[in-house]
Amino acid sequence: MPSLDIQVVSVAGVGASEIVRGLKVRCQVGCRDAGMKVSYPILVGELNPLGLQPPLTSSPFFTNRELSESSGPEDVTLVFPMSRETLAAIERLRVDDVPMTLQLRGHGSTTRQSQPPRTESIGGSVDLKRSQREWRDLLKAMGYGESWIIELARPCLEGFDEVQSHLEKASEAIQGHDYEGAVHNCRVAWDATSNLLDAIEAKIAAEIDRGSKGETGEPLKSERIKNLRAAVKKLCQIGAHKEAYVVGYEDALLCFRQTLSLMAYLSKIVAGLSLA
Numbered sequence: 001m002p003s004l005d006i007q008v009v010s011v012a013g014v015g016a017s018e019i020v021r022g023l024k025v026r027c028q029v030g031c032r033d034a035g036m037k038v039s040y041p042i043l044v045g046e047l048n049p050l051g052l053q054p055p056l057t058s059s060p061f062f063t064n065r066e067l068s069e070s071s072g073p074e075d076v077t078l079v080f081p082m083s084r085e086t087l088a089a090i091e092r093l094r095v096d097d098v099p100m101t102l103q104l105r106g107h108g109s110t111t112r113q114s115q116p117p118r119t120e121s122i123g124g125s126v127d128l129k130r131s132q133r134e135w136r137d138l139l140k141a142m143g144y145g146e147s148w149i150i151e152l153a154r155p156c157l158e159g160f161d162e163v164q165s166h167l168e169k170a171s172e173a174i175q176g177h178d179y180e181g182a183v184h185n186c187r188v189a190w191d192a193t194s195n196l197l198d199a200i201e202a203k204i205a206a207e208i209d210r211g212s213k214g215e216t217g218e219p220l221k222s223e224r225i226k227n228l229r230a231a232v233k234k235l236c237q238i239g240a241h242k243e244a245y246v247v248g249y250e251d252a253l254l255c256f257r258q259t260l261s262l263m264a265y266l267s268k269i270v271a272g273l274s275l276a
Contacts, residue, residue: 001120001121001122001123002031002032002033002036002038002108002110002120002122003031003032003033003122003123003124004029004030004031004032004067004104004122004123004124005029005030005031005032005073005124006027006028006029006102006104006124006125006126007027007028007030007073007126008025008026008027008102008126008128009026009027009028009075010025010026011023011024011025011026011128011130011134011138012024012026012138012141013137013138013139013140013141013142013143014079014141014142015141015142015143015144020079020081021081021082021083021142021143021144022056022079022080022081022082022142023047023056023079023080023082023138023142024077024078024079024080025045025047025077025078025079025080025102025128026075026076026077026078027075027076027077027078027102027126028073028074028075028076029043029063029067029073029074029076029104029124030067030068030069030071030072030073030074031067031068031069032069032124033069034069035069035112035113036068036069036110036111036112037066037067037068037071037110037111038066038067038068038108038109038110038122039066039108039109039110039111039117040062040063040064040065040066040108040109041062041063041067041106041107041108041109041122042060042061042062042106042107042108043060043061043062043063043104043105043106043122044057044058044059044060044061044104044105044106045057045058045078045080045102045103045104046058046102046103046104046105047080047100047101047102047103047128048100048101048102048103049090049098049099049100050090050093050094050098050099050100051099052086052089052090052093055103056080056081056082056086057080058078058079058080059079060106061076061078063076067108078102082142084144087139087144091174091175091249092249094135094177095177096131096132096177097129097130097131097132097135098129098130098132098135099127099129100127100128100129100130101125101126101127101128102125102126102127102128103123103124103125104123104124104125105121105122105123106121106122106123107119107120107121107122108120108122110122132176136172136175136176139175162189162192163189163192163193163263163267166185166186166188166189166192167185167186167189167256167259167260167263169181169185170182170183170185170186170189170252170256170259171256173185173252174249174252174253174256177249179239179247179248179249179251179252180239180240180242180247180252181239182239182252182255182256183236183238183239183247183251183252183255183256184236184239184240185239186236186239186255186256186259187233187236187237187239187240189259189263190229190232190233190236190259193263193266194233196270197229197266197270200270200273201226203273204222204266204269204270204273205220205222205223205226206222207269207272207273208221208222208225208269209221209222225262225265225266228262229262229266232255232258232259232262235254235255235258236255236259238251239252239255
């Protein structure tokens with residue numbers, strides 16, 4: 001099978017401001033075999049992070065001209081969509097760096113010196129390993145780094161100023177596989193708001209229960225929220241006790257998501273209150 005020569009020019013994340021989230025790979029593609037021409041091949045790209053199967057696949061594409069040793073390489077840009085589910089699968093497997101292989105495969109009409117042209121399979125591959133730092137930068141460029149954080153409706157009150165910072169640190173800790181650190185930062189976020197939330201607990205409860213009389217003999221909606229907040233805060237304490245608890249990816253993600261959801265909910269309640 002004729003071999004393609006692939007030189008990677010750049011790897012970038014796309015999606016923060018575009019419709020499709022994924023990786024954009026720009027490369028130069030040429031024909032490696034001396035004395036051969038490949039006329040207008042149709043190719044598809046396959047990206048294989050951490051050996052994940054099936055691989056991420058680009059749309060099929062044509063080159064604008066024939067490929068040969070004398071004609072030089074062709075500039076090609078490939079986009080590999082990456083769903084949140086795919087990202088989660090990669091993160092479960094990732095230890096630090098992200099080994100990746102880019103493979104191009106397809107068909108083209110090949111000509112060898114005086115021989116008549118014939119249709120053949122063609123292909124080539126290149127290493128695309130990214131360091132942990134490069135990978136995290138790609139995630140942010142795809143919009144996934146920011147999308148871990150739910151925007152909080154923060155009022156100008158002491159306590160809420162610190163919440164976003166701690167949640168961003170928790171997000172970065174999860175992406176950096178520091179699961180205990182992620183849970184710890186969730187707990188610190190709760191500690192930063194405890195005095196505020198406790199001081200106006202009655203007002204928060206009244207707002208939550210507005211229009212909800214509840215069921216006879218059952219807790220009010222505000223009481224359920226209060227119990228949930230206490231339970232999540234208690235769960236987040238496991239990050240500070242390495243000797244007693246093993247904190248894994250799913251544990252950190254649970255604490256983080258529960259904290260995000262409740263913080264977003266409560267911050268909007270507080271922002272709407274009259275605190276005069």
